[in-house]
Amino acid sequence: MKYIFVTGGVVSSLGKGVATASLGALLRARGYKVTAVKIDPYINIDAGTMRPYEHGEVFVTASGAETDLDIGNYERFLDLDVPEGSNITTGQVYLEVIRKERAGDYLSQTVQVIPHITDEIKRRIRVAGEKAGAEIVIVEVGGTVGDIESLPFLEAIRQLRFDEGEENTLYLHLTLVPYLPTSHEFKTKPTQHSVASLRAVGISPDIVMVRSAKRLPDDITRKIAMFTSVRPGNVFTSYDVPHVYEVPLALEEQGLGKVVEAHLALEPILPNLGVWQEAARIIKTPPREVTIAIAGKYTAMPDAYLSLLEALTHAGIANGARVNVKWVNAEELANESDPGDLERHFADTDGVLVPGGFGIRGIEGKIRAASYARDTKLPYLGICLGMQIAVIEFARSIGLERANSSEFDPYSPHKVIDLMPEQLEVAGLGGTMRLGDWPMQLRGGTKLAELYGVPSGGTVMERHRHRYEVNPAYVEKVQAAGLVVSGVTPGMAGRGAGLVEAIELPDHPFFVGLQSHPEFKSRPMRPSAPFVGFIRAALAHRREERQLDAPIAVSAASS
Known part of the structure; x- marks a missing residue:
C-alpha cells in the first residue's frame, strides 16, 4: 500500500x-x-x-x-x-x-x-x-x-x-x-x-x-x-x-x-x-430549481445536517435541478399559535423535510410542520425522528389525543413511539441504539418500493441511528385509519411483522417517512432513492403551483 x-x-x-x-x-x-x-x-x-x-x-x-x-x-x-x-x-x-x-x-x-x-x-x-x-x-x-x-x-x-x-x-x-x-x-x-x-x-x-x-x-x-x-x-x-x-x-x-x-x-x-x-454543470446552471423547507433545531449550524443537504443536492442533480434550502426553526414553530404563521414559513416552499434528532426541543414545531404538509398536500419527507413525528401527528389526527413518544412525554396515554422491551434492560449511553446497516423489507405496490426499483416488494439496506421505535401495539390502528406501513425490519427480535421502517400516505402526492438515514448512503453518482422521489414530487408541486409548462426530466443517474 x-x-x-x-x-x-x-x-x-x-x-x-x-x-x-x-x-x-x-x-x-x-x-x-x-x-x-x-x-x-x-x-x-x-x-x-x-x-x-x-x-x-x-x-x-x-x-x-x-x-x-x-x-x-x-x-x-x-x-x-x-x-x-x-x-x-x-x-x-x-x-x-x-x-x-x-x-x-x-x-x-x-x-x-x-x-x-x-x-x-x-x-x-x-x-x-x-x-x-x-x-x-x-x-x-x-x-x-x-x-x-x-x-x-x-x-x-x-x-x-x-x-x-x-x-x-x-x-x-x-x-x-x-x-x-x-x-x-x-x-x-x-x-x-x-x-x-x-x-x-x-x-x-x-x-x-x-x-x-x-x-x-x-x-x-x-x-x-x-x-x-x-x-x-x-x-x-x-x-x-x-x-x-x-x-x-x-x-x-x-x-x-x-x-x-x-x-x-x-x-x-x-x-x-x-x-x-455533470454535477458542477447542473449546480451552476440548473434547468430548474426547487425550494425545500427543513424544519429542525440546529438551523444555525448547517453542518449538523451535512449528509442530508448533500443527499438533497444529489437528488437535485438526478432530477436536473438545483435544490435551495429554507431553514425553519422548529422551536419557533412550536411557539407560534396563529395558523397564518405556518403559511408564512411554508407557502413559498415546494416540500417539507423533518430530519432526525434527539431531545424534546422543537418537537411540537416539527409536528406542526408535518400537519401542514399533510393538510395542504405539500410533499413531505421524514427522516428517522421525522418519520416518528409523522406517526405522532397522524395518530393525533385520528383521535388518539396526546399521542406522543415516551422520549418526550412519559405520561402520554398513547405512546405510539416507545422503547422496545428488550431495550429497557440495556445500560450505558448508546447501548440501546440501532446503528449501521439494517435490512428493510418493502411492501409491494408502495411509493417506496417503486422508488427503490422493487415494485413488487423486496429487501434493501439502509443506515440507522436511533433508539425509539414505532410502538407495535398501535400499528394495526394507524393502518386501519389509512397510514401505510411500506417497510419493516424483517423478523427482528422474533416479531413476525418486524419493526416499522417506513410509512406513507397513499392519498397524498408524496408523504413518506423512513426510520433509517438514507442520506448516509447517498452519493453524487448513486443518489438516495427516497430523496430522488421527494425532489421529483417537489418539482411537480412547483410546476403545478406556478403553472410551469416545462416537463420534469429525470436523468439516468436516478435509476
Missing part, C-alpha cells in the same frame, strides 16, 4: 476533509483502489456523544461506527463504504494500549508514547487500509500543527516514511493564505510559519496546498515554494468555488493528480471526471 498524509496548519476548519476526499476522488477517477482514514486527536472514543453545534453531524458507517462528518465526505467522494476503524481517536488508541498493558502484552516494558502509542497508531492505519483492500490510503490528521494533542499522531506518520519508504509515502500540508483587500495582498507568512512548525517535528511536506479566496498568482506560489522548500509545481490552491463538487475539478486542472502519480511512482492515467463535471 501507498500512503498520503494530509496535515493542516494556521487555523482549523480549512477544509482538510474536502481536500482529502477530493484527492481521493482524483485517484479513484484513475481506477485506483483508495480508502481514507480520519484521525481525531480528541480523547472521546467516538463522535457519538458530541454536540452537533460544535462538531457538526455524527456520520454513521455501515458497521455502526459513529464518526466524524469527514468520513461522510470520504464515502460520498470515493463512492465506497469505509471499513470499521477508519476514524481513529486518541481515546481509542490509549484505551487499547492500556488494555494490552493490563493483559501483560508488553511484559516488563515501560509503556511510553514512543514506541507503544505510535506503534498502535501505525497498526490502526495499516489495518484500515487492509480491510478496504486499498492500494492507496489517504490519512487526514485532524487539528492543526502545533496542537499538543496531535504530536503522537504526527510522530507516527513521520515514522511511517521510514517504515514504508519515500516512494510509498507522501506528505500534503494544507494552510491558509489570507488576502488583505486594503493592500491588495496575499499574505504567505502564516503558511511559512506553519510549514516551519511541521518541519520542527520531522516532517517536510512534499506538497503544499493553500486555502484562499481565489487562485494564487504564479509569483505567490513560487514564493511559497521557495520558503517551504517544495518544488514550484507542488504548490496548489484550494480556492473558493460555488460548490465542493467543483474542488476535484479545480485541483485536477492545476495538475495535482499528475504530481501525486509522479511522487508515488504510479502509472500516468487519464482520469474519468464525468460525474463531477
Whole structure:
C-alpha cells in the first residue's frame, strides 16, 4: 500500500476533509483502489456523544461506527463504504494500549508514547487500509500543527516514511493564505510559519496546498515554494468555488493528480471526471430549481445536517435541478399559535423535510410542520425522528389525543413511539441504539418500493441511528385509519411483522417517512432513492403551483 498524509496548519476548519476526499476522488477517477482514514486527536472514543453545534453531524458507517462528518465526505467522494476503524481517536488508541498493558502484552516494558502509542497508531492505519483492500490510503490528521494533542499522531506518520519508504509515502500540508483587500495582498507568512512548525517535528511536506479566496498568482506560489522548500509545481490552491463538487475539478486542472502519480511512482492515467463535471454543470446552471423547507433545531449550524443537504443536492442533480434550502426553526414553530404563521414559513416552499434528532426541543414545531404538509398536500419527507413525528401527528389526527413518544412525554396515554422491551434492560449511553446497516423489507405496490426499483416488494439496506421505535401495539390502528406501513425490519427480535421502517400516505402526492438515514448512503453518482422521489414530487408541486409548462426530466443517474 501507498500512503498520503494530509496535515493542516494556521487555523482549523480549512477544509482538510474536502481536500482529502477530493484527492481521493482524483485517484479513484484513475481506477485506483483508495480508502481514507480520519484521525481525531480528541480523547472521546467516538463522535457519538458530541454536540452537533460544535462538531457538526455524527456520520454513521455501515458497521455502526459513529464518526466524524469527514468520513461522510470520504464515502460520498470515493463512492465506497469505509471499513470499521477508519476514524481513529486518541481515546481509542490509549484505551487499547492500556488494555494490552493490563493483559501483560508488553511484559516488563515501560509503556511510553514512543514506541507503544505510535506503534498502535501505525497498526490502526495499516489495518484500515487492509480491510478496504486499498492500494492507496489517504490519512487526514485532524487539528492543526502545533496542537499538543496531535504530536503522537504526527510522530507516527513521520515514522511511517521510514517504515514504508519515500516512494510509498507522501506528505500534503494544507494552510491558509489570507488576502488583505486594503493592500491588495496575499499574505504567505502564516503558511511559512506553519510549514516551519511541521518541519520542527520531522516532517517536510512534499506538497503544499493553500486555502484562499481565489487562485494564487504564479509569483505567490513560487514564493511559497521557495520558503517551504517544495518544488514550484507542488504548490496548489484550494480556492473558493460555488460548490465542493467543483474542488476535484479545480485541483485536477492545476495538475495535482499528475504530481501525486509522479511522487508515488504510479502509472500516468487519464482520469474519468464525468460525474463531477455533470454535477458542477447542473449546480451552476440548473434547468430548474426547487425550494425545500427543513424544519429542525440546529438551523444555525448547517453542518449538523451535512449528509442530508448533500443527499438533497444529489437528488437535485438526478432530477436536473438545483435544490435551495429554507431553514425553519422548529422551536419557533412550536411557539407560534396563529395558523397564518405556518403559511408564512411554508407557502413559498415546494416540500417539507423533518430530519432526525434527539431531545424534546422543537418537537411540537416539527409536528406542526408535518400537519401542514399533510393538510395542504405539500410533499413531505421524514427522516428517522421525522418519520416518528409523522406517526405522532397522524395518530393525533385520528383521535388518539396526546399521542406522543415516551422520549418526550412519559405520561402520554398513547405512546405510539416507545422503547422496545428488550431495550429497557440495556445500560450505558448508546447501548440501546440501532446503528449501521439494517435490512428493510418493502411492501409491494408502495411509493417506496417503486422508488427503490422493487415494485413488487423486496429487501434493501439502509443506515440507522436511533433508539425509539414505532410502538407495535398501535400499528394495526394507524393502518386501519389509512397510514401505510411500506417497510419493516424483517423478523427482528422474533416479531413476525418486524419493526416499522417506513410509512406513507397513499392519498397524498408524496408523504413518506423512513426510520433509517438514507442520506448516509447517498452519493453524487448513486443518489438516495427516497430523496430522488421527494425532489421529483417537489418539482411537480412547483410546476403545478406556478403553472410551469416545462416537463420534469429525470436523468439516468436516478435509476
